[in-house]
Ligand SMILES: Nc1ncnc2c1ncn2[C@@H]1O[C@H](COP(=O)(O)OP(=O)(O)OP(=O)(O)O)[C@@H](O)[C@H]1O
């Protein structure tokens with residue numbers, strides 16, 4: 001049996017961690033020796049081959065129309081769903097309806113090839129598995145994988161399927177807020193209860209959850225979310241502001257930039273870099289040399305205060321959602337033992353300031369890397385579940401033994417009725 005790792009499959013970045021029960025924990029360095037890899041697949045315009053993760057960054061800049069991002073947001077979705085419409089508005093690649101009768105799934109075109117989202121998700125998870133094997137020097141065959149707390153059955157199934165296609169047996173699908181609590185090392189109490197609030201501001205979505213441990217069991221008490229409020233929205237607002245500045249001295253340039261996917265891609269990459277401005281730096285440059293096929297150099301300085309002002313309405317909305325989650329679950333702010341900062345953008349000083357105002361300094365926990373805490377928690381679950389595989393929710397044919405999707409009624413091999421996995 002190979003090693004078991006924990007994977008946090010994010011819509012922006014995928015992270016993996018290996019740990020043994022109670023002992024050493026090792027981050028799994030990805031291809032560029034970074035602790036995470038972009039959840040991205042892109043076609044290399046020169047070779048026509050698909051590049052995955054960090055290797056896809058260069059190809060994506062050259063040919064953004066064939067750079068597939070936000071693929072996790074398409075898992076388990078039908079083409080007509082509003083969530084798919086939202087993804088379409090944010091990406092340069094083509095999303096098509098699967099050619100079948102009934103409500104077709106959302107599929108993705110890369111060049112002239114059509115892919116199901118789970119195939120692309122599998123490519124990302126396979127890359128992660130390979131990187132983990134290279135780093136750990138042993139086969140990696142099992143994983144506990146995070147799923148968003150708000151995901152439905154079909155989405156969870158397709159995350160599971162992607163992991164299986166990537167050559168990983170899934171030992172557990174862990175709800176992200178529960179993984180975060182483990183990741184922060186908050187052991188469940190054997191008796192009585194403890195209540196924590198998980199503030200997860202990720203790459204594309206915000207989720208707030210109240211997790212209560214009752215007699216050793218984690219219970220997701222209440223949640224609220226905004227599915228389109230995350231780091232990507234902040235990058236977009238920075239791009240919009242930079243372009244508004246350009247327009248004042250070059251009329252029409254904004255429209256021309258918007259019509260040029262390569263320039264827009266580069267601007268977004270620069271906006272993301274500026275957003276991550278370390279707290280000791282007063283300003284950042286957004287620099288794109290040779291936009292509009294060499295016609296234009298964008299060089300805009302952004303001050304910390306103005307960047308915070310642009311993002312402030314979004315962070316204020318997350319605070320409203322925190323209040324709503326508290327109301328839904330009944331605990332008052334006083335009953336919350338700790339507030340866990342999870343997800344890359346939760347590093348923003350503005351987030352911390354507003355949460356401190358609400359809960360007080362001593363309750364805010366940010367001592368674990370917010371990008372990695374979910375993967376750390378998943379790794380802890382993987383280490384404890386070694387040997388168990390979570391296939392029991394699938395349907396099994398009693399005659400031929402084939403496993404089927406959870407909602408299948410009859411076996412496609414024998415035509416007979418299905419039982420439980
Ligand atoms: N220091 C930082 N300051 C602000 N934003 C940051 C910082 N570091 C990373 N980010 C942003 O965090 C986001 C990625 O965070 P994370 O990996 O938690 O998201 P994810 O898990 O992939 O997304 P989701 O949870 O929505 O599926 C990106 O938008 C990135 O730009």
Ligand SMILES: [Mg+2]
Nearest residue numbers: 010202203343
């Ligand atoms: Mg996340």
